[in-house]
C-alpha cells in the first residue's frame with residue numbers, strides 16, 4: 001500500500017482496532033497521532049510502538065468534548081502542518097433495547113459514536129481542503145447496516161455514521177477528499193469459533209486494520225462513499241439459524 005509522506009490522526013487508538021491500525025499504518029511510515037480518552041494506555045502504546053521502530057505521538061482526547069476537539073486538533077495541525085488521514089474509531093456499544101434505554105444513555109451513545117465523527121471531520125476538513133487531499137475512514141458496524149436487537153442506540157448511531165459517510169463523500173468529492181466507512185462484525189482479541197459467520201470464526205483487530213489502511217492509502221483514490229463490512233460474511237444471510245442452504249463448500 002502507498003502512503004506518500006502521510007500523517008494520520010486516529011481516535012480510540014488505545015483499543016483493539018486502534019492498536020492494530022497504528023501498527024499497520026506505522027509499518028508504512030505514516031506519521032501517527034494516537035488519540036484516546038485513556039492517556040496512560042495510549043502513552044504505553046506509543047512506547048511499545050517506539051520499541052518496534054514506529055514513531056507515534058499520544059494525544060489525550062475525549063471525543064465527546066467539543067472544546068477539547070478544537071484545542072487538540074489545532075495543536076496537532078500546528079505541529080504537523082497537515083493531517084491527511086482521519087480515522088474516527090472511538091466508540092462504545094452499551095446494551096439497551098428500545099424499552100430499557102434511558103434518555104441519557106441514548107444521548108451519550110449518539111454523541112460518542114456519531115456526533116464525534118461529525119465534529120472531528122469538521123475540525124480536519126478545512127486543512128485537508130487546502131491541501132486538496134484527504135482520507136476519512138469512519139468505523140461503522142454491521143449493527144448500523146442490519147440492526148442489532150438489544151443495542152438500539154448503538155445501532156442507530158452506527159447507521160447514522162454510515163449515512164454521514166456517504167453524504168460527506170458526495171459533499172467533499174471535488175476537494176480531493178474521500179470518505180468511507182468500515183463495518184466490523186464480531187471482533188475479538190483472539191480468533192474464536194463463531195457459528196453466526198460464514199467464515200466460521202470471529203475477526204481480530206488486524207483484519208479490520210488492513211481494511212481501514214487500504215481505504216486510507218493513496219491507492220484507494222477512486223473509492224468514496226463505500227461501507228466495507230469486515231464481518232466474516234455475517235450479514236450475508238441466516239447462517240446459524242435452522243435454515244440449511246442447498247449447497248455449501
Ligand SMILES: NC(=O)c1ccc[n+]([C@@H]2O[C@H](COP(=O)([O-])OP(=O)(O)OC[C@H]3O[C@@H](n4cnc5c(N)ncnc54)[C@H](O)[C@@H]3O)[C@@H](O)[C@H]2O)c1
Pocket residue numbers: 011012013014015016017018035036037038061062063064088089090091092093112139140141142183184185186187188
Ligand atoms: N469490536 C467489535 O466487535 C466491533 C464491532 C463493530 C464495530 N466496532 C467499532 O470499532 C471501533 C473500535 O472498536 P474496538 O473493538 O477497538 O473497541 P475498544 O473498546 O477496544 O476500543 C475503543 C477505544 O475508544 C476509547 N474511547 C472510549 N470512549 C472515548 C471517548 N469519549 N473519547 C476518546 N476515546 C474513547 C477507549 O478508551 C478505547 O481505547 C468502535 O467504533 C466500535 O464501535 C467494533
